[in-house]
Amino acid sequence: MTPTLSDTDLDRDTEIVVESALASPWVTIVWNDPVNLMSYVSFVFRSYxxxxxxxxxxxxxxxxxxxxxxxxxxxxxxxxRHVEAMHGYGLWASMTKADA
Structure with a gap:
């Protein structure tokens, strides 16, 4: 007889997968643009x-x-929030999963 997963086992496994996905880190990336001065970008990083x-x-x-x-x-x-703030400063920014 082969073992089968019960609904409880499936629910628990699903919860673990969801918790892992939510817990995985994300990153904020700031991109180069043709508008902002290097001194301004440095200022934003210091001030924000x-x-x-x-x-x-x-x-x-x-x-x-x-x-x-x-x-x-x-x-x-x-x-x-960080990406939105960078946009507020006029910088190009995006976010992605850290492991992507």
Whole structure:
């Protein structure tokens, strides 16, 4: 006789999958654009995220030289707030799953 999963087992397994998906980290990415000055991007990183000058400059140079930089990691709702804030500052930003 082969073992079968009960409805309770399926519910528990489904809950684990959903909890894992919700718990997986997301990232906020700031993209290079042809409008904003490098000094302004660094200012935004310092003022909004509270990065020290050196970290803000490092991230700004990643945006400038590599076209993008991951500026935050966390849950989906937090990353949505960060992306919206970056748009409010006039920066191009998006979010994606960290493992994508």
């Amino acid at each position: 995220f509270g990065f020290p000058t050196e970290e803000a400059e490092r991230l700004m140079l990643l945006v400038h030289n590599d076209g993008r930089a991951v500026v935050a990691t966390g849950n989906r709702e937090e990353m949505e």
